[in-house]
Amino acid sequence: MQKRNARPAREIVVPGDLLDDSGMDAGNNAYVLNGKVYAGVLGVRNAHNDTVGVIPLGGRYMPVTGDTVIGIIEDIGPSNWLVNINAPYPAPLHVNEVPWKVEFGDTSKYLNVGNVVMLKVLMVDESKKIQVTMKDSGLRRIEGGQLVEMPHSKVSRVIGKSGSMIQMIKNLTDCRMFVGQNGRIWIDGDENAEIAVEAVRIIEREAQSSNLTERVENFIKSRLPEKEENKGEGY
Amino acid sequence: MSGQTDMVLVDKKGMRIDGRKADEHRPVHIEAGVLSNADGSAYLEIGKNKVLAAVYGPRECHPRHLQDPTKAIIQCKYNMQAFSVSDRKRPGPDRRSVEISKIIAEALEKVVLTELYPRASIDVYIEILQANAGTRCAGLTAASVALADAGIPMRDIVPAVAAGKADGHVLLDLNKEEDNFGQADVPLAIVPSTDEIVLLQMDGNMTREEFDKAIDLAFGACHEIYEKQKTALKERYAVTKEDEEDE
Secondary structure, eight states: OOOSOOOSSOOEEOTTOEEEOSSOEEOTTEEEETTEEEEOSSEEEEEETTEEEEEESSOOOOOOTTOEEEEEEEEEOSSEEEEEOSSSSOEEEEGGGSSSOOOTTOHHHHOOTTOEEEEEEEEEOTTOOEEEEOOSTTOOEEOSSEEEEOOGGGHHHHHOGGGHHHHHHHHHHTOEEEEOTTSEEEEEOSTTHHHHHHHHHHHHHTTTSSSHHHHHHHHHHHHOGGGHHHHHHHO | OOOOOOOOSBOTTSOBTTSOOTTOOOOEEEEEOOOSSSSEEEEEEETTEEEEEEEEEEEEOSSGGGOBTTBOEEEEEEEEOTTSSSSOOOOSOOHHHHHHHHHHHHHHHTTBOGGGSTTEEEEEEEEEEEOSSOHHHHHHHHHHHHHHHTTOOBSOOOOEEEEEEETTEEEESOOHHHHHHSSEEEEEEEETTTTEEEEEOOEEOOOHHHHHHHHHHHHHHHHHHHHHHHHHHHHHTGGGGSOOOOO
16 A cells, blocks of 8 residues: 655654655645645655655554455354454444354354454445455455564565565465554465564564665575475476 | 742752753653563653553453443553652542543543444553652653553554743653742653654643743653653564574
């Protein structure tokens, strides 16, 4: 969702910093006061065309329509589930939005408290009421594997430029991975899963540095000792 | 206030007992992001005051009846540790800390863009580890850094400092002795970009002229502390200087 054209010189701004006083429009996380644009959150200044905004460095995950997220079932109602998707609000999942035909009151036969599901954010309205769905290709209940959590602002690094990072990790470790926009990452695989998890941890720790893909690649290769011949057959 | 002493708080050269001049605040040190389990945090020292602030949220508001369907609410808890003062402080909320929690929450409400998170709550916890007069200002200063560190959208960062009167002199940022044996104490918090006042109290007596002078001093010092707050936040991400070239 973030702008792709971050300028080479990154300028960190704090709330209240003046972003522009030459008449540019306020972009994301910016506000206008007396014709001047100020930063509204701690982050990196991001200007393009004639709007200037801030890319936040942290903060709570705020769902946006169309996001794919990983949720944990928290409560069961007769016709819906309440899912925790790491947002400030609970996300109800209605029986009409699951791929099964669920009888009224039979909700717990399909999903139970503690189950982990892949979801898509269907809609977020003005009062921040969230609706999520499982009716989309690839969305399902997750079984096995492990769940890794990280700040949602860093998931773009895990995915990498047009998916380069995640593709590399998947190829090298032979793991199944799913990255939720809300900062939850599901990793499943055999003995290499641990390496993939560690790689994700490295990305989380060093999210702000450059050449990350290269370094993570080297890390994974160094941890896959006798997998060399395995790799050959993969290609 | 109220205490009597024959201590000379300000000598003939205008020097105070801790070596400061009348318009000097105590040395300030701020560090952002010191706690890993909170969404945002800050540690602040001003003179002998040591304050830790932590922020959680925005998150679901509990208890439910406090929810506001139009905006987020800010819940603040100011707490003094038992060992923060020389006589053990009886732990638990008392009349004073309830008042301070309320005024700090109201000051922060003015800068946080609460309307972005209807029905949610933003929880601020302020722990006074060591007190030496001026803890409400120190607490508010630390809390606003912690809020920004938590990535919460806000209009500005709030700095706070006290001014007052002791030994007949108008002084900036009173210390313990000046506060106990002085004539007045005026804590002030502002929004630096607009110079709006978000917290102003007065304990004791001053003339109108002395009050104006105290406010002037406090305004100046608030802007200085504001710079320290900004530096603390930017330092936390100093390593980020290299760009994330792929995304």
